[in-house]
Every structure is written in C-alpha cells, then in structure tokens.
Amino acid sequence: MDWQTITSTWGFNLAFLVGTLLAVYALYLTFKSRPVSRLAYDTTASTIVGEQQEPFRRSLKITFEGVDVPRATFANIFIWNDGNQTIRRSDITPKKPLRLTLPEGEKFLQYNLASMADEAMDASMSLSEDGSLTVSFEYIEPGQGFVCEILHTGESSSLNLIGVLISAKSPVKKSRVPVYTLNYWAWMLTLVGVAAGWSSADIFTAGYFEGMTSPTAWFAYGSIALLAVIIIGSVRAYLTLRKPHKMDFGKKAEASPLRTFTDWTVVSDTTPSPPEHR
Structure with a gap:
C-alpha cells in the first residue's frame, strides 16, 4: 500500500497533518501559559585550597582569621x-x-551579595543561629534573580538552598544553561514534520517519478523529510538554548575569588569541626 492509497483511503493528507500540528502546538502553548511559581538555584564552586590535596596534606596548614580550617x-x-x-x-x-546550608561540621567564612537584577529586589543574606545563611528578598520577577558569593569550609558540591515558598514549594536546583534533549514535544514535532514532509513530497512529485518504488522518488522523499527534521530540530534547539540569555542577575563588578574581600561579611565564629582523615 503506497502513500497515495493511505491518504485517499484514510483521509490522512497534508491538511490533516497541518491541523494536527496546530492542535498540538495549541496544547503546548496552553501548557506553557499555565501559572507556575518556581524558585531555582545553581552553584559554581571551586576549592581554593584544601586538605584533599594529598601531596601537601602533612605540610599544609590552612587558617582563616587565625582559626584552623580544613579547606577554603x-x-x-x-x-x-x-x-x-x-x-x-x-x-x-x-x-x-530560605536558607543556604552546609553539611554538619562545615562553616561559612565570608559571604557577599554580588549582584541583583534590580535594587528594588532588596535581596539580602544574614547568619542564622544554627550557622546557616538566611536568604530574603522583597520580590523576584520571572526571569530575574541575584548572585551570592560565599567562602566556606565545605566541599565544592556541599552547598544547598532549602526552605518552603507558598505555591512554589521548595527551591529547585537546576542548570542555568539547560541542555537540549529530544523530549516528548521534540519527538512529536519531529514525527509530524517528517510525515508532513513525506506527504508534501508525494504530492509535489506525483507524475514525475514511478511512485514509491523509484529510487529517485525515495531520494526526494528522504531529502524533504531530512530537511523537515533539521528545520524543526534547529527551531527547537534555538527556543531551548536562548532561555538562559533572558535571565537577569544584574552586573557583577568582578567574579574572581582572588579579588579583595573588602565588601564581604566575615563570620566571626569560625570553628569548624576537626576534619576526618580517612
């Protein structure tokens, strides 16, 4: 059974495919436009100096404000x-x-609010009695945020943001630059695009080739289908990868851990637990 027979028997033609595509896209827009309240965070960290540098463990001593610490x-x-x-x-x-926390035994050394999208956001940090950093703000508009700089004694992956927001629940840790993946919607658009490409090829090449059995026809159909996949995939990747550029964190003066900490808040009680040597 060739494509012409299928379209004539089932009414599965280009108009049907276009209508299906528009319906799926309308459902997608409806899904995306629903009210969503979500606070997200991401971390980038590096250990400046620490005991995990095995060759220097015995001869290296790290202090902060005169107090021994396992790492910075x-x-x-x-x-x-x-x-x-x-x-x-x-x-x-x-x-x-909302609180920034470290594993038990680790301490915050210094902290600073590096930047925010708008001064009216009034974001701030303060040290809590339990040793965590309380994070607060007046408001955050969609696509906006702020950046905190922190020096602590934990490992690079040990910092977390916890708490509960009304409607938004707990903060979600995610990448600021989402990785493009071929998810459900991408598969749907790709399949419909391939079907539409083949349907169009079958219509436009009718009378020029010997139906689906001709190698030339197969080449034409395959080329159009491949072009449809490339176009849809490119659009999908563009819509996904352009999202991070819409995020506004304000402008940081410098983002280097080597700069002076003149504007930072120093945590006075810096008494981390002794490191465990394994």
Whole structure:
C-alpha cells in the first residue's frame, strides 16, 4: 500500500497533518501559559585550597582569621525566578525560611551579595543561629534573580538552598544553561514534520517519478523529510538554548575569588569541626 492509497483511503493528507500540528502546538502553548511559581538555584564552586590535596596534606596548614580550617571553597550561588509568577517576600514561610546550608561540621567564612537584577529586589543574606545563611528578598520577577558569593569550609558540591515558598514549594536546583534533549514535544514535532514532509513530497512529485518504488522518488522523499527534521530540530534547539540569555542577575563588578574581600561579611565564629582523615 503506497502513500497515495493511505491518504485517499484514510483521509490522512497534508491538511490533516497541518491541523494536527496546530492542535498540538495549541496544547503546548496552553501548557506553557499555565501559572507556575518556581524558585531555582545553581552553584559554581571551586576549592581554593584544601586538605584533599594529598601531596601537601602533612605540610599544609590552612587558617582563616587565625582559626584552623580544613579547606577554603569559593562558591557563586545563582538564585532566580524560574516560573511565570512574581515571588514575593510574603511567599516565604516563616517556619521554613530560605536558607543556604552546609553539611554538619562545615562553616561559612565570608559571604557577599554580588549582584541583583534590580535594587528594588532588596535581596539580602544574614547568619542564622544554627550557622546557616538566611536568604530574603522583597520580590523576584520571572526571569530575574541575584548572585551570592560565599567562602566556606565545605566541599565544592556541599552547598544547598532549602526552605518552603507558598505555591512554589521548595527551591529547585537546576542548570542555568539547560541542555537540549529530544523530549516528548521534540519527538512529536519531529514525527509530524517528517510525515508532513513525506506527504508534501508525494504530492509535489506525483507524475514525475514511478511512485514509491523509484529510487529517485525515495531520494526526494528522504531529502524533504531530512530537511523537515533539521528545520524543526534547529527551531527547537534555538527556543531551548536562548532561555538562559533572558535571565537577569544584574552586573557583577568582578567574579574572581582572588579579588579583595573588602565588601564581604566575615563570620566571626569560625570553628569548624576537626576534619576526618580517612
């Protein structure tokens, strides 16, 4: 059974495919436009100096403000509104506020608010009694956020943001640069695009080739289908990869751990637990 027979028997023609594509796209827009309240964060960290440097463990001594510490890790924390609804200070639950935490035994050494998308956001950090850093702000618009710089004694992957927001629940850790993956919607668009390409090729080449059995016809159909996949895949990748460029964290003066810490807040009680030697 060739493609012409299928389209004539089942009514599965180009108009049907276009209508299906538009319906799927309308459902996608409806799904994307639903109210979503979500706070996201991402971290980039590196251990400036630490005991894990095995060759120097016995001869290396690290101190901060005169207190011995196991390591010094510099971290950037990016916090932003990943939804489409404004997040306000009143959305932060009093009993479970937003806090930056480290594993037990690790301590914060210094912290600083590096930048924010808008000064009216009024983002701030303060040291809590339990040793965590409480994070607060007046509001965060969708696509906006702020950046915190922190020096601590934990490992590079040990910093987390916890707490509960009304409607948004707990903060979500995710990459600021999402990786393009061929998810459900990409598969749907690709399959419909291939079918539409083949249908168009069958219509446009009718009378020129000897139906589906001709090698030339197969080449023409395959070329158009491949072109459809490339176009749809490119559009999908563009729409996905352009998202990070819409995020606004403000402008940082410098993003280097080697700069002077004149504007940083020093944690006075720097008494981390002795490191475990394994």
